[in-house]
Amino acid sequence: MAIPHKVKLVDVGPRDGLQNEKQLVPAEVKIGLVQRLQAAGLREIEVTSFVSPQWVPQMADNAQVMAGIERRPGVRYSVLVPNMKGFEAALPSRPDEIVVFASASESFSQANINCSIAGSIERFAPVVEAARAKGIHVRGAMSCTVGCPYEGEVAPEQVVRLAGLMRQIGVQHVGVADTIGVGTPRKVQKALEAALRHYALDDVSGHFHDTYGQAVANTLAALELGVWQFDTSVAGLGGCPYAKGATGNVATEDVVFMLDGMGIETGIDLDKLVDAGLYISDYLGRPSQSRAGTAIARKRPQAQAA
């Protein structure tokens, strides 16, 4: 399989990233981040979630953020919803896409949402139907497709099964997530191949965490299968270096640096992307988790002068 010429990145920093940061971030800063991401050329942004604020206080300002962003044509704004109630709450915000989710690991599903895999799929079935009836695109996030904090290794068969269930209820695209970052190139390829049993290459993306430093290599391994869509998180948002067991999403900057170097088109301006990463890292008061972002910022004249 030839390496793709073009790659689409979905920046999940504002949602998946900030949701996993300890600090609450005000709506205006989130809006500023979305603004900078689209200015850098991102064409899809996971903006927020419509989950109960009791569960996820970081996203309690979901409607405010969705109302505050300045929408650009050609950019897809997606939101995560946990159930029909969340979907209905999201509707007035006019998301272009909703993200539903389920785990490939039964014990993670129980621990995370207190529900079996089959039960979570059942819960999402009417949500997917309702979304598609309204012309809203549906993406399915499949967590723990390589490893699970409770079960250890997750077999590709579990991913095949989950992808089949996603397909059955009408989910249009699946993301293969290595939620705890334990994946290495061959394992990640097997998880992707499992998803590809039920979905076309154009409907599968990779979502890798850099907890063990493997995410950029795993992205390369995915490209070698022809996979051309990835979730990434500006500044590696989602893994605070001071939190125990923190699991960081792979930094968008690091992935763009690789793709640029390989001559693969992303439509993203790396320099502006670094600006977006610095903006949110400055707000959070901690260094960016992106190595490329950090190295590029250090080489800037103002950094040299400081």
Place this chain on the structure above:
Amino acid sequence: MAIPHKVKLVDVGPRDGLQNEKQLVPAEVKIGLVQRLQAAGLREIEVTSFVSPQWVPQMADNAQVMAGIERRPGVRYSVLVPNMKGFEAALPSRPDEIVVFASASESFSQANINCSIAGSIERFAPVVEAARAKGIHVRGAMSCTVGCPYEGEVAPEQVVRLAGLMRQIGVQHVGVADTIGVGTPRKVQKALEAALRHYALDDVSGHFHDTYGQAVANTLAALELGVWQFDTSVAGLGGCPYAKGATGNVATEDVVFMLDGMGIETGIDLDKLVDAGLYISDYLGRPSQSRAGTAIARKRPQAQAA
């Protein structure tokens, strides 16, 4: 080309790593680090250099460190030498291998050692001859094989030329170094292929810096060419996070994590390797630069309790 079943890692932390740290580290700590690296299963360690202490004060204790390490059979202890004087100074320490070096970039050579590439090769020719006459293995470190801080991109032809010069003077093995970490998978493969024009696959290794987060992916790309030897640095020594423009060697732990996950044999016990990384990071008073090392340490019972 099939991915290799076995990989040999050379830990360059005690030399290449600590030489680039601001802090001076006492000989006893260096000896303790070498001890822990070999206990973890490393079979080659770049221990120190015999460079003038005016240039490199961090390595002024070279003879003391070499005398203090407890040598194990089957482990190769190597030292870097800049010229005949350094070689002669190193001899009483009985290194198993010497490392000589030259740059693929003319301007880097001039800036770094105030000498042309041809001049540096000329200077090393008698050193290589003398070492081989004594049965000491000679490794050649080729710097800036992908990018140069002065010239930008370095063409593979420059690497072909340098590898040819190394071969001419009798260097037995060459390391293809991405000194400033700007390499991405295809570029690194081209640099390795350039070295392979003059050296057999068994005599070429990769040496990648993780400055832009690319080193683990570049290691994967090198494995895909059949390259099975790499320089790595425990805890990512060599790139202090507080120094501007810091360039860190790829962390041994991150590479071992990938290789373990791919079922590639290294003979290294990752848990003991993490101990070695924590030992030196604790001494330096800063977090390990290894993501795998950090994640593994965080999951330990004592970390959970703290």
